Each structure stands twice: as structure tokens, then as C-alpha cells.
Amino acid sequence: MSFEYKQPDHKLTLIPGPIEFSNEVLASMATPSQAHTSPEFIATFQSVLQSLRKLFKSTDPKTQGYVLSGSGTLGWDVAASNLLNPGEKVLVLSTGFFSDSFADCLRVYDANVDVLTADIGDVVPLAKIEEQLKKEKYDAITITHVDTSTSVVSNVEAISQIVKKVSPETLVIVDGVCSVGVEDLEFDKWGVDFVLTASQKAIGVPAGLSILYISERALAKALNKEKDTTFFASLKRWTPIMKAYESGNGAYFATPAVQTITALKTSLDEILSQPVDERFKKHAQVSDNFKKTVEQDLGLKILPVNHDVAAHGLTAVYFPENINGPDLLKKLSEKGFVVAGGIHKQLVGKYFRVGHMGYSVYAGHVDKLTKALKESLDELK
Amino acid sequence: MSFEYKQPDHKLTLIPGPIEFSNEVLASMATPSQAHTSPEFIATFQSVLQSLRKLFKSTDPKTQGYVLSGSGTLGWDVAASNLLNPGEKVLVLSTGFFSDSFADCLRVYDANVDVLTADIGDVVPLAKIEEQLKKEKYDAITITHVDTSTSVVSNVEAISQIVKKVSPETLVIVDGVCSVGVEDLEFDKWGVDFVLTASQKAIGVPAGLSILYISERALAKALNKEKDTTFFASLKRWTPIMKAYESGNGAYFATPAVQTITALKTSLDEILSQPVDERFKKHAQVSDNFKKTVEQDLGLKILPVNHDVAAHGLTAVYFPENINGPDLLKKLSEKGFVVAGGIHKQLVGKYFRVGHMGYSVYAGHVDKLTKALKESLDELK
Incomplete structure (x- = not known):
């Protein structure tokens, strides 16, 4: 600051x-200009990417964090376009407006979507999820950790356990837009494959950043995808960039939001101070x-x-x-x-x-x- | 501020x-939190969208500006996924690295791309453009107004005149990332159909915003596109949102970058003060x-x-x-x-x-x- x-x-x-922001976070938003490949900004971005590991309690070096210019919504496109091929099957657990919108996004990328809808103000019963996973083979399941429209929190750990038991190949994709930073999310331990979130909720930074975290196997699928269906949201293009910054080197695909990422460093430092x-x-x-x-x-x-x-x-x-x-x-x-x-x-x-x-x-x-x-x-x- | x-x-x-930012722009980045649908932010966003018309010297009420969370690169995805159908032909005028990357993006969305490459440090000769447009029918032509890799400025007005003469149906798409705010761009008069730019160059605002401007006929094509190929970058989804904000009403598709858009208002006010x-x-x-x-x-x-x-x-x-x-x-x-x-x-x-x-x-x-x-x-x- x-x-x-x-x-x-x-x-x-x-x-x-x-949400409301701390004085220090807002002050960081007013950081004077820095080149996106300057030593100052590289150190900032490196710290952010390392901190994401701690936030997600991930110690597996083969997982990877990403911070892109965009909103939470962009994370849906990243999931849909990188983790799935057209026609692949996705089970969407719907606990409200945002789960349903994620399903809309998946359909745009030609995923074959089944939706299990919870009663309003409730979650999808675990038994129903298990039954469905036994009935059909899914390439991925999506969980809206907290659906902001209903204020319902899903039990990601329990759902993921069922997936591991019944259909371990199914990728576990978590929309953590309104959960990351407020609800526990143990990425490695629970066996999550992909989390998407945004800066302006419990992470405590002005809107403008799409924040992502991916498992080794989900990343392998993304990097080996035959047909690209996005350019800006492509993990093939972003992965070397994030790996470079996290190891202390600059790299370029598209200009990062220097000031907002600096504010993210400030906020993550605050969050991880305890x-x-x-x-x-x-x-x-x-x-x-x-x-x-x-x-x-x-x-x-x-x-x-x-x-x-x-x-x-x-x-x-x-x-x-x-x-x-x-x-x-x-x-x-x-x-x-x-x-x-x-x-x-x-x-x-x-x-x-x-x-x-x-x-x-x-x-x-x-x-x-x-x-x-x-x-x-x-x-x- | x-x-x-x-x-x-x-x-x-x-x-x-x-680039370097003014003190007032940086101060705006530290604006305390505002809801994205608050009267304060609606007034800010309305002003921004109205100011874009002045920056592009557009008086046609059927043109439309957009400000999305993203970088300049996202604008390529918007163009490729909204203005073109798979298989449609695009003539890319290449004056360097960024023109070629735009071509890569177009190919991801299955455009049929021909590239006319200029000598290094020069533009594509107008006669060559005319000859190519006479030889083949193109659905769109892309011009990198200023290619930041070579510091070359293309003559958008002259190129557009040739297009109007030889192939008037061809959409004129301009990458204005390093031109808007420093080089003249008369949107209506020159017959441009789409401009994409970003916040962190001559517009004078920290990185994090993708700024777009579209003609009536290009928008009609985007809104009538049969098969969507993007969710976050979809003009079908963003157009009602921008129209709402510009007319003084809140609307929601994805959370806008409140602070950076506030800084954009400050910078556009500075730019338009003369x-x-x-x-x-x-x-x-x-x-x-x-x-x-x-x-x-x-x-x-x-x-x-x-x-x-x-x-x-x-x-x-x-x-x-x-x-x-x-x-x-x-x-x-x-x-x-x-x-x-x-x-x-x-x-x-x-x-x-x-x-x-x-x-x-x-x-x-x-x-x-x-x-x-x-x-x-x-x-x-």
C-alpha cells in the first residue's frame, strides 16, 4: 500500500x-501505474497465486490458481469451454438462480446437461445425487457452493465423497463465487477439481477479477482438449502465464488488471494473517x-x-x-x-x-x- | 472523486x-463500495456509455457501447463469437503481432481466415486490399488500427472507403486497443461496424475493462445469430444490460467492475473536457x-x-x-x-x-x- x-x-x-472493502484494499486500488511485467507487479502476482493455495488449503504442487480480468460469470465459460467436450454429460445440482444460469452457460458450449433441482431454500438431498450418479455416467458435476439467490450452502465435502464412491471419474466443479473466503473449501482433501470465484464477495476486493483453481487431472483434460472453443478463457493459453508469474517471471497473453490484483494481494494478506x-x-x-x-x-x-x-x-x-x-x-x-x-x-x-x-x-x-x-x-x- | x-x-x-494515470483517475479507483445497481453507480455507468458516443463521434442512436470486465483480448472473442458464424470468411490485415493473434482468435471460432501481411513496419497497401476484396467475398475485414508491436497506424478511413466501394456488405472490424483516445476514429462517418479497445492505453484507466462499440447492422447480426458460442462474451446477453444502464436503469447479467468503471468516467470526463x-x-x-x-x-x-x-x-x-x-x-x-x-x-x-x-x-x-x-x-x- x-x-x-x-x-x-x-x-x-x-x-x-x-461487499465493503478495507481502507488498505481501496488504497491498493490507487497504486500508481506499474508495467505488467515489472519486478514490482511480478512479485505482487506471485504472492497472490501462492496465497490462493493457502486459501484453498491445497498443498499439491500440481494444482494451479488463475486470476483473470473478468467477473465470476467468466468462470462458468472457463469451466464449460476447457473442462468439457461437446456432448459430454454434466449433472447440475440446482439450488437457485445461479445454478440454473451455470446450466445455461454449459448448454451454450454444447454440454449435455441434466439438472437436479432442490426445493426452494433447500439443497438437493444426497441420496438423490447418489441415485442419479448410479443411473447415468457424468463427465462432470457442478455444485453451487452458495447460491446467492436462496442463501443456501451445499455440502461440497459430502457431495464429493459420494462422487468419489459412485463415479470417481466425474469432475467435481464448484461455483464458489459466494463461498470462497467465508465457507471452508478444502480443495485437495475433498477432491475438488475446479473452483471458480470472483473478487467482490468474501475475498474482499472490488469487482473485476475471475479467480480459478484447478486440479491436476482437470488441468490435464483442459490442456489436452482437441478443439478449442474459446480464446480469452482458454486455460491452454493462461496456464503458462500463471506458472510464469507464480515462479517469479513475467509473461504475456493479455494485460492483467494490475491495480485490482494489487488490491487482491492486500486482501489475501489480510485474510491469511490469521x-x-x-x-x-x-x-x-x-x-x-x-x-x-x-x-x-x-x-x-x-x-x-x-x-x-x-x-x-x-x-x-x-x-x-x-x-x-x-x-x-x-x-x-x-x-x-x-x-x-x-x-x-x-x-x-x-x-x-x-x-x-x-x-x-x-x-x-x-x-x-x-x-x-x-x-x-x-x-x- | x-x-x-x-x-x-x-x-x-x-x-x-x-500508461500513467492521472491522480483523479487513481482516486476514483479507491471509491468506497457501491452496489452495482445503486443510483450512484447507475449514474456513473450511464455517463460512461454516453461519453463513448462522443469519443467515437457517433450520433447514430442505433449504435451501442459496451464496457465489460476483461482485457482488450476479450474484444477479439466478442467479435469472433458474435459477428461471425462458423465458416464465414474474414480478411485480416496484418501489421504485426496483434493482428496475427486476432487471426488466431478468429480461427478458434471457426472463421475462415485469409491474412494479408504488411512488410514489417509498414501497412498493407490499399491496392492490395482492393484487389483481394474483388477476388473473394468476405463477411468481415479486421484492421488493427495501431499494432503495438510495430508502432504502425493503419488508415481505417481509407480502408473502409475501399470496403464500401468494392464489398459494402463486409463488416469493418477495428482493433482500437492502442488507438482509441489517441488516433481519430469517426465511427459513423467512416462506416465502421465494430471497435474493440481496452482501458489501460490512451483511455487512461487501469487495466481490467474491455470497451466495445458496435454499428446497427453488426448488432442486428449478433442478436440474430442462431447458435451461441459464448456466454460471458455474448452481445445477446449484454445488449439489454448496456441499454438499461445507458437509459438510467440498473440491470444484471454479471457484476460490473464498479471502481474501474468509476475511474473510466473520470478519465472520459477529462478526455471530453476539450x-x-x-x-x-x-x-x-x-x-x-x-x-x-x-x-x-x-x-x-x-x-x-x-x-x-x-x-x-x-x-x-x-x-x-x-x-x-x-x-x-x-x-x-x-x-x-x-x-x-x-x-x-x-x-x-x-x-x-x-x-x-x-x-x-x-x-x-x-x-x-x-x-x-x-x-x-x-x-x-
């Missing part, structure tokens, strides 16, 4: 991403506490009725029946808090979503929001 | 992108002056011998015969200037490149670099 910076007072963005399990525990505590307060003190209903499947980075709350949703969001905005509307197709207008990830969890923003929410409800009664 | 910021002293990055032709003239003056000094005062040879085809945003200079290239770059670095090595496959190691775009042109960086270059050469004699 090149200077002391204290961000001005502003409305707190407590949506499930983009054991990551401490971070996950802290998020779970704040989340559990917020959910309890919302239900017990404020008398509101939250979306996953079964708290075992409720994500820890956000809370989806039904609007109370006697209150007009937009009025509540407006009240909160007047009090300086931005929360998100609901986006699940069947529930639009019926609920709102509060993000509690990263900086906000440590800076006490959630307590302030809780107070504002209580006041707003009282005023609207 | 939310605060006063003066960037610290640092090595000046005078490469053909990323008539753009004044900006182009200023860049031409600084470029002509630098080239003259390098040749006449320093006795060095520059790459395009014919100055009529020399780009104005950078200068490619051969290392003098009696001096070791890396030594010269090291000297310059010690004096606080970062310039770029050469990347044309046939000339690697034989030349270096100096970027003179945007903030550096106005802040007197080029004069300082000239002095350091003279001193370095003297010391290495």
Missing part, C-alpha cells in the same frame, strides 16, 4: 457482493447471531428454514406480511444501509438479502444494520 | 500500456517531436521508416548497434523510466518501445524521458 487512506463516510453496502478456519468461524458466528436476532427479536422469517443449509455470508429474509418491501429497503437506505432485493424467479419481491462478509464482519457493520433494521420495522408498523 | 490524492513518486511507466480533435492533435505533436528528436538529435533509427504510417501513441526505436539493449533499458530504469522491449517475432531484442499517451503527454513525462534517454546513451558510449 502506497499511502494512508481512510475512506469517506458512505452508505454501507451490505449486499451479497460487492488461520483461515478462524475467519470461517467468525463468519459463522456473526451469521448465526444475525439470523437468530432476525428471527427471534425481529420476528421475521428467513429463507432456508433448515439452518443447517443456511449460508454464512448472507441472510435471505422474507418481508413481513404487513410491510411493503420497497418501503423497508427505502427506510434502510435513508439510514445509510444498502441491502439487496431477492432474485429467485419464484420469490422476487417477497424477500431481501443482507450480505455479511469480510470487512463488514470485522468492522461491526452487521450490528449497525441490525439496529437500523429494527428501527425501520418499528417506524413502518 | 471522493478525496484529494497525489500519487507518490514512482518510476514512470512509459510503455504502450498500461474537443477530442485537440487531444489527437496534441498527441501527434508530442509524437512527431519525440520521433524527430530520437532520429535527429540522438541518431537512432525508428521502426516505421515511413512516418506517414507511424502511430502517435508510441514510438518503436531500434537499439543502436554499439549498445547492448538490456543495458539501455536498465539505465533508463535506474533513472526512473520503464519502457517496453520489442515483441515482433522477427525483431525481438532489436528494438524498444516508448509509450506516449494520455496523462504522460500532458504532464511532461516525454520530455523527461527524452533527457534520460540522451543521458543513458551518453553513459553507455
